[in-house]
Amino acid sequence: MHKKLLIPGPTEVSPQILQEQTRLMMGHRSKEFSDFYGGIGGKLAKFFELPSDYKPTTTTSSGTLWFDIVGRCIVKKKALCCLNGAFSQRFGEIVRNCGKEADFIEAEWGSVVKPDAVAEKLETGEYDTVTMCHNESSTGARSPVAEVGKLLKKDYPDVMFTVDSVSSMGGDWTLPHEMGVDILFASTQKCFALPPGLAIAFVNERALERAKEIPNRGGYTDILEIFEFEKKHQTPFTPNVSLLYALDKRLDLMLEETYPRIYQRHQDMAALTQKWAKKHFEMFPEKGYESITVSCIKNTQGKNVKELNQKLAEKGLEISNGYGKLAEKTFRxxxxxxxxxxxxxxxLDWIDEIWGLAK
Ligand SMILES: Cc1ncc(COP(=O)(O)O)c(C=O)c1O
Incomplete structure (x- = not known):
């Protein structure tokens, strides 16, 4: 039996979307493709209300490619990387792997790096880029990206703000210009409810200007090459056209539902889950910083998540254990x-029933 995915990604993909991928192929250097791909860019710009200095793009990659793009093409000398879980840590490590210097500010897992902590480090004047993860899927914590963005715009206008929105874009409210973010990126297998394999990014002119000053941008990671091809509504390398068909359909559905309603639906789902969690367990993230797309719950009753999933599988559902060092201590x-x-x-009713939790 198929298990519907109620995990922090990949999420469930509907048959309607899967079907889109069976459309016949087109050559990615054809006018037909440029018209089609230009349409996707237009729909992304419309949905995310992008002002003219922000450009959308898609890469045939998972979201992690954008850690490398930031490391290679945006960090000039030294980055300040905000760490509060596994993915934000990977972002920082990849920046270092790209041969750039990076200092880490680390918040406890479950907490977030607060704007004051960022300001204190930036005062040194050592950093040209800040990295942050909006929605730490490993801990269910949602970082105050817009507050940090505001601080940067006000006091550190030359510092680039690059943000992983992999598990929040399109579910949570993620307009890059409102958040003061120069590069915001996500993967399709999360809130876009598509199969994995594409990343979506919004990049502003400032970030492209910065990239021009930086050598060794690589090949697949060269952001300037990506946006050179965007000018003619193409991609530098062969894209996954089938996934783009699915993305095109998804954007139609998102535009039809509208962003405020999608955002509200995610808030409602989070509120319901949090209410249930607080009744039987505790939320893992610091109060006030709970994600609205991934609820990470402290397993205060020491319940067996593996056995739960075996029973849920019989009903056609799967949830997730905690991530890495939080396995068994939390579930998501x-x-x-x-x-x-x-x-x-x-x-939640099924979990109540299986774990014998009081209604
Ligand atoms: C917050 C966050 N960042 C980055 C990633 C990595 O994304 P991808 O697997 O699409 O490369 C994930 C994946 O779960 C994630 O949740």
């Missing part, structure tokens, strides 16, 4: 994409 419910409140309620 990823409510994103096409999930709705009734679907989450059903899942």
């Amino acid at each position: 419910i990823g409510h994103m994409g096409e999930w709705t409140v009734p679907g989450i309620q059903q899942a």
Whole structure:
């Protein structure tokens, strides 16, 4: 039996979207493709209300490619990397791997790096780029990106702000210009409810200007090459056209539902899950910083998540254990994409039933 994915990604993909991928192929250097791909850019710009100095792009890659793009093409000399979980840590490590210097500010897992801590480090004047993860899928913590963005715009206008929005873009409210972010990126297998394999990014002119000053941008990672091809609505390398068909359909559905309604639906799913979690367990993230797409719950009753998933599998559902060092100490419910409140309620009822939790 198929298990519906209620994990922090990949999330469930509907048959309607899967079907889109069976459309016949087109050559990616054809006018037909440019028209089609230009349409996707237009829909992304419309949905995310991008001002004219921000450009959208898609890369045939998972989201992690953008850690490398930032490391290679945006960090000039030294980055300040905000770490509060596994993915933000990987971002920082990749920046170092790209041969750039990077200092890490580390918050406890479950907490977030606060704007004051960022300001204190930036005062040294040592950094040209800040990295942050908006929604730490490993801990369910949501970072105050817009507050940090505001601080940077006000006091450090030359510092680039690059943000991993992999598990929040399109579910949570993620307009890059409102957040003061220069590069914001995500993967399709999260809130876009598509199969994995594409990344979506928004990049502003400032970031492209910065990239021009930086040598050794690589090949697949060369952001200037990506946006050179965007001018003619193409990609530098062969794109996954089938996934782009699916993305095109998804954007139509998102535009139809509208962003405020999608955002509200994610807030409602998070509120329901948090209420349930607080009744039986505790939320893992610091109060006030809980994600609205991934709920990370402290397993205060020491319940067996593996056994739960075996029983949920019989009903056609899967949730997630904690990530890395948080396995067994926490468990996670990823409510994103096409999930709705009734679907989450059903899942919570089943968990109640299997674990014998009082209603
Ligand atoms: C917050 C966050 N950042 C980055 C990644 C890595 O994304 P990808 O696997 O698409 O490269 C993930 C994947 O789960 C994630 O949740």
